[in-house]
Amino acid sequence: MFATLTGLAAATVTPRGAVVPGRPAPAAATAGAPVPGRPAPAARSFRSVERPRITVSLSSGERIEVAWPFNWSLVPIDQVKRDAGVEVVVVFEPNYNENAQVRLNLWREPAPELKDPDRLRARHTEEATPWVAHSVEQHVAASELKVAGGRGLLSTFTDARRVGQPVARGEFKTTTIATIALAAGVLVTAEVLCDSPKRAEFYIGRAILESLRVLEPEAKAALRGAP
Numbered sequence: 001m002f003a004t005l006t007g008l009a010a011a012t013v014t015p016r017g018a019v020v021p022g023r024p025a026p027a028a029a030t031a032g033a034p035v036p037g038r039p040a041p042a043a044r045s046f047r048s049v050e051r052p053r054i055t056v057s058l059s060s061g062e063r064i065e066v067a068w069p070f071n072w073s074l075v076p077i078d079q080v081k082r083d084a085g086v087e088v089v090v091v092f093e094p095n096y097n098e099n100a101q102v103r104l105n106l107w108r109e110p111a112p113e114l115k116d117p118d119r120l121r122a123r124h125t126e127e128a129t130p131w132v133a134h135s136v137e138q139h140v141a142a143s144e145l146k147v148a149g150g151r152g153l154l155s156t157f158t159d160a161r162r163v164g165q166p167v168a169r170g171e172f173k174t175t176t177i178a179t180i181a182l183a184a185g186v187l188v189t190a191e192v193l194c195d196s197p198k199r200a201e202f203y204i205g206r207a208i209l210e211s212l213r214v215l216e217p218e219a220k221a222a223l224r225g226a227p
Contacts, residue, residue, distance in 0.1 A: 055215065056088050060108045062184045067211040068092045068102075069204055086189075092208060099167055100194040100201035102208050110185035117151065124153040124179035127189055131157040131175055145178055145206070148213045152180035152188075154206075156197050167195055176202065183214040 053067045054074065068074070075091040080103075082089050087107040094100050114120065121142060128140045135157035145152030156176040163173070176192040192205030 053211075054090070056090060056106055058087055058106065058108055058186070061217065062108060062186050063215040063217075064106060064182065064186060064188075065211075065213050065215050066090065066104065066208060068208050071096055072102075072204070094201060094204075098194075098199075098201055099169055099172065100199075100205065101172070101191075102205045103191045103193070104209075104212075105189045107187060108185050109187040114181040114185055114187060120151065120179065120181055121153060124155070124177075127179050128155045128157075128177040131155075131177060134160055136160045136163065145180065145209060147180055147182065147210055150180060150182035150186075150212070150214075152178055152209065154178040154192075154209075174202070176205065178209055180209065180212060182212060186214055188212060 051067045051069055052074075053065055056064045056066065058064070071094060072092045073095045075093055077089070080089045080091050083105065085107065086105040088105075090104040090106070092102045124142055125140050128142070132138060132140060136159075137157055140155050142153040142155050145154045154176055156174055158174050159172070162168075162171065165173075167173075172193040173195040174193070174197055176197065178188070178190040178192070180188040180190065182188060188209075190209055192202060192209070194201040194205065196202065
C-alpha cells in the first residue's frame with residue numbers, strides 16, 4: 001500500500017522554507033549543499049550549518065519538526081510504502097552516491113510506555129525483535145538516544161546474509177531500529193539503513209533522529225507571538 005497525504009486524514013508534511021501564499025519567498029539556502037566533483041560533507045556538518053526542516057502535522061493536531069542535511073533528499077510521500085497503523089511516513093536518502101536511507105514512522109499513541117522507561121524498552125524490544133533472526137548479533141542490544149523533549153532507544157543489526165557481499169544499491173548490510181517517545185503522546189519508530197555503523201551516513205541518520213521535536217500548538221504559538 002502506498003500512502004498519499006490526502007489519504008492520511010489531516011496529516012500534512014510542510015518543508016521549512018517552502019513558499020507559502022501570502023508570505024515572502026525565503027532566501028535560498030546553499031550552505032552545506034553538495035558540489036559536483038567534491039566529496040559529500042562530513043557528518044559533523046549536519047549540526048554546524050543551517051539545514052532544511054519539515055513540520056509533520058498529525059490528524060490529531062500534534063506538529064513534529066525534523067531536520068536533515070542539505071546533501072540528503074526528502075522522498076516524496078507517494079513513493080513510500082506505508083504499514084498499517086502508521087499515520088505518517090517520512091523517508092530521507094542521500095543525494096550523492098551512497099547506499100543509505102532513514103525512514104520515520106509517526107503516529108499518536110497515548111500509551112503508558114511513552115512515559116515509563118521500562119515499558120518503552122519493552123516496546124523497543126518488540127519493534128526490534130524481527131531483525132534478530134537474520135542478524136550477526138542474535139539479540140537486541142539497546143542504547144539510549146538523546147532526543148529533545150522525549151526519550152529514545154536504538155539497536156543496530158548486521159545482516160548475516162550480506163556479510164562479505166559487495167554493496168548492492170537498495171540492499172543494506174546494517175539496520176538500526178529506533179523507538180522514540182516524544183511529548184504529547186507521539187511515538188516514532190525509525191530505521192537507519194546503511195552498510196556500516198562506522199560510515200558517516202549512520203551518524204547523519206542518528207542526528208536526524210535526534211533532531212525530532214514536538215512543536216507547541218499553532219494557536220498557542222500565535223498567541224505568544226502577538227504584540
